[in-house]
Amino acid sequence: MRIALLEDEPEQSQHVQGIICESGHSCDAFETGQTFLSSVLHNNYDLLVLDWQVPDVTGLDVLKNVRAQINWPVSVLFLTQRDSETDIVRALDAGADDYIAKPTRAAELVARINALSRRSQSARNTAQLCFGPFVINTQHRSVELHGDALALTEKDDALILFLFQNQGRLLTRKALLERVWGLNHNINTRTVDTHMSRLRRRLGLNPDNGFRIKTIYQRGYRLEALGHESPEPDKDAVQPQVMAANG
DSSP, X not given: OEEEEEOOOHHHHHHHHHHHHHTXXXXXXXXXXXXXHHHHHHSOOSXXXXXXXXSSSBHHHHHHHHHHHOOXXXXXXXXXXXXXXXXXXXXXXXXXXXXXXXXXXXXXXXXXXXXXXXXXXXXXXXXXXXETTEEEETTTTXXXXXXXXXXXXXXXXXXXXXXXXXXXXXXXXXXHHHHHSOOOSOOOOSHHHXXXXXXXXXXXXXXXXXXXXXXXXXXXXXXXXXXXXXXXXXXXGSOOOOOOOOO
């Protein structure tokens, strides 16, 4: 999994990053809520790990912004010194998926992360997924449009599934290369653009079928359900707005 960590204490941040990376995941660390939100809005993360007390905003405010501004499911884990029942309830009610009190115990943190990963993967691995006239069978790697099977390559199938599972979400070319092609280093390639152009034609992504692949200039692509489009200017070019704390 790719994980984003919000932690303002450098020593603690390095400690948690080390635990996460040693367990086989990748981790980007941020010291402020604003930089954290900006990255989360523009990158592809599977899990967010939040401290409650950071310099510019509270972790709870960050969580509320994540749930308000991001229209795709992403797991959120609190890792904080605040351990009262009231705080735990507030975090869970605001949309957190799990909560751990510091000091950080490596084995427990890894177990909680892996549990959230399994839960997220299970939700995504439903055998048959329906999106308007599109039906994707994840077991047989097949795609139907209005009941007719589409002739697609294996990479096309993987790309389509990833797009629909992340509907409404900006996917950078780098993220697509990592998740669909398994390339985890910087490559100057037109592979993604070529596949996107082909998918637009083969899938009939147009108003009649209710979806489109939108190109985000110099960023990547986003699959949008027509009729539920983001207001202009595009949200991916807007700086995150942090809500006021509610006590």
